[in-house]
Amino acid sequence: MNPTVAEVTDRIIKRGRETRSTYLQRMNEAEQRGPHRGVLSCGNLAHGFAACNIGDKTSLRGDAKANIGIVSAYNDMLSAHEPLQHYPDRIKEAAREIGAVAQFAGGVPAMCDGVTQGQPGMELSLFSRDVIAMSTAVSLSHNMFDAALCLGVCDKIVPGLLIGALTFGHLPVIFVPAGPMPSGLPNKKKAEVRQLYAQGKIGRGELLDAESKSYHSPGTCTFYGTANSNQMLMEIMGLHLPGTAFVNPGTPLRDALTRASTVRAAQITALGDDYTPLYRVLDERAVVNGIVGLLASGGSTNHTLHLVAIARAAGIQVTWDDFHDLSAVTPSLTRIYPNGQADVNHFHAAGGMSLLIRELLAGGLLHGDVTTVAGHLGEGLHAYTREPFLDGETLVWREGPEESGDPEILASRSAPFSPDGGLKVLHGNLGRAVIKTSAVREEHRTVQAPAMVFDSQDQLLDAFKSGKMERDLVAIVRFQGPKANGMPELHKLTPSLGVLQDKGFKVALVTDGRMSGASGKVPAAIHITPECLDGGPLGKVRDGDIIRLDATHGILEARVDETEWAAREVPSADLAAVHHGMGRELFAPMRTMVCGAEQGATVFSISD
Structure with missing residues (x-):
């Protein structure tokens, strides 16, 4: 062992x-x-x-x-x-x-x-x-x-x-x-079509056609x-x-x-x-x-x-x-x-x-x-x-087989794709987070850039469409934790952030929300705990603060003077709009009872 x-x-x-x-x-x-x-x-x-x-x-x-x-x-x-x-x-x-x-x-x-x-x-x-x-x-x-x-x-x-x-x-x-389901449209092609749509280079019909060829049967x-x-x-x-x-x-x-x-x-x-x-x-x-x-x-x-x-x-x-x-x-x-x-x-x-x-x-x-x-x-x-x-x-x-039928897909322990499992915990004055690096290239695993702060994923997408994100940046998407709004996945952001990275910009995402199980090529520090609604320090970040995400050394921090950082307060959030409609009002008790991300973001107590 x-x-x-x-x-x-x-x-x-x-x-x-x-x-x-x-x-x-x-x-x-x-x-x-x-x-x-x-x-x-x-x-x-x-x-x-x-x-x-x-x-x-x-x-x-x-x-x-x-x-x-x-x-x-x-x-x-x-x-x-x-x-x-x-x-x-x-x-x-x-x-x-x-x-x-x-x-x-x-x-x-x-x-x-x-x-x-x-x-x-x-x-x-x-x-x-x-x-x-x-x-x-x-x-x-x-x-x-x-x-x-x-x-x-x-x-x-x-x-x-x-x-x-x-x-x-x-x-x-x-x-x-x-x-x-049987294999459909190759994943690389699907990702390319999504990025083209994010850039406005193709229409919804072409996007839907590609998605339908990818997700196509029971x-x-x-x-x-x-x-x-x-x-x-x-x-x-x-x-x-x-x-x-x-x-x-x-x-x-x-x-x-x-x-x-x-x-x-x-x-x-x-x-x-x-x-x-x-x-x-x-x-x-x-x-x-x-x-x-x-x-x-x-x-x-x-x-x-x-x-x-x-x-x-x-x-x-x-x-x-x-x-x-x-x-x-x-x-x-x-x-x-x-x-x-x-x-x-x-x-x-x-x-x-x-x-x-x-x-x-x-x-x-x-x-x-x-x-x-x-x-x-x-x-x-x-x-x-x-x-x-x-x-x-x-x-x-x-x-079963003792050797891989395709070492480019399934490797042996003697010749792995990487010596580690590509999941790390990040620490720093922004709290604790996890990051998946297995799909992130080595040159993208450390990003130090000014923060752009958003309170929703729609705010970020609007900024992308207006051209305001054409630079090095760390996108902070806050108030996305389980107590705030149920901790939604933010996978909708992946194509836009991927476009910026492909243009040569240093880009990262930092959030108290989740990414999809298909977290991909853009470095994303996720599940930050404590969450912003609980007074988590991610809520202290302001536009222009220098943020360092270093997946190699496990660092996640705002490079702000310690005295100034201590004096800052987490702003209040107006979450009324995300607490009603589509059944969300029924889940108010769960938002109140839920524990933090590192404890499983569950409403059940381990002593129950």
Whole structure:
């Protein structure tokens, strides 16, 4: 085991010893109650199976046959979730074939950041994660289930499902995704078209045509943003069956994996001899494995929030320093857009998750001795070096490749793209922030330039269109934190800032908001904490202040005289316009309750 990975794991265990112990005690108490519908009264149980067919009713009258709860994020507007429409019927059929039952326990909301990017609805996006967590808990609250299958893919959906499921951690839980859509318009071409539109050189029709060729069918978007980072995480944390993450929807292999997930969920309930509850799978080692996988693959910065919040739900305390220290020893092994031009289909074909996990295990960077939902396929995480295939109509697993099919997409640990994982923590008189450097060229990783201060992304775009940003600058976009307006992604700014950088200007973004999971070539210090609405020092910056962002040495500071800096106050913000309309008024309690970015930007307390 790499000594840094071991040391970080040990300090996470020590840091959360009390809260994790409390969580485990609660899960053990729930576990001791046995099959849970056994405690229901006759009236309770009759309500629970009233709509079932006679066979399922007969099975559910006793407590000897497993009942699997299905929690789904299906809707037919989101391409990533549209394939889930047919999953419940397939799952129920697979369950009946082995003498079990499956019931659709409940649906959770699933919004698309691609649709809401730059729109008022984006200000509900981060909070939707916690709404999904609560919806998952409501879905499982009927106490009818011996296991659960969580169907979801995208940005806030998988973290929300997992946070909610962890409150039922005594149940076995398997995640079942839909898979990525086939490859469309190359990512490089898509980015070029977006920049041309930002410069006014092409019209909306040409832009829409390009976007439609990129996002073109059912399935997950193929770039390596938060949605596909989610799938990587579920696999490397042992919550998928091996090889589930990146199989395209609508294929026989995809259907076979969904059926196999159902069978496995029934096998690992407390009714059998291989009981594998969620709380035993998601421990401190699994969380560290998830962070290492995120770093090695250049995954989404959103997981510096989501993984923290997921860990908290299991009583585990993770900080950004853990990410930073693990990044220093984790090599970058993939080049998937925005860190390269390939998409996740190309990554999967080059060796995918089985080869990535194989390389990281061989390098001592992952805990191999963990509990997973796939214990029948091998010992610990080593089962995930295997890949699923169809032998006729039979699903089988065999050892995955030992070498990359394309070293320009998936590298070996002996010849990585970079010796580190490209995620750093920045410190200074502006607070703490994270930055993803894996897609940022070396010459752009340090920027020292005058500040231009904005209170919204629309203000910045107006300044760009008017030509006021044709110079070296650090764009400060403040009052974008979770308490201010729900911490929206500011990915809408990427094309404009990219145009300025391409013109040769020194450009950076500094904000207490988020960037997309597709954070790209412009250096962006994000998630600054404390946020401006909490009196964070980013609010002290004035136009013309010299700002230094140094990703190499972890520096983020305003080069202002210390006496003057201490005397400055953070201005008040008029946020009334972003607190109403598009449902935002309903989320006022969440803006009041939410904790800081480094604590996961969640409304849930770790001691709850």
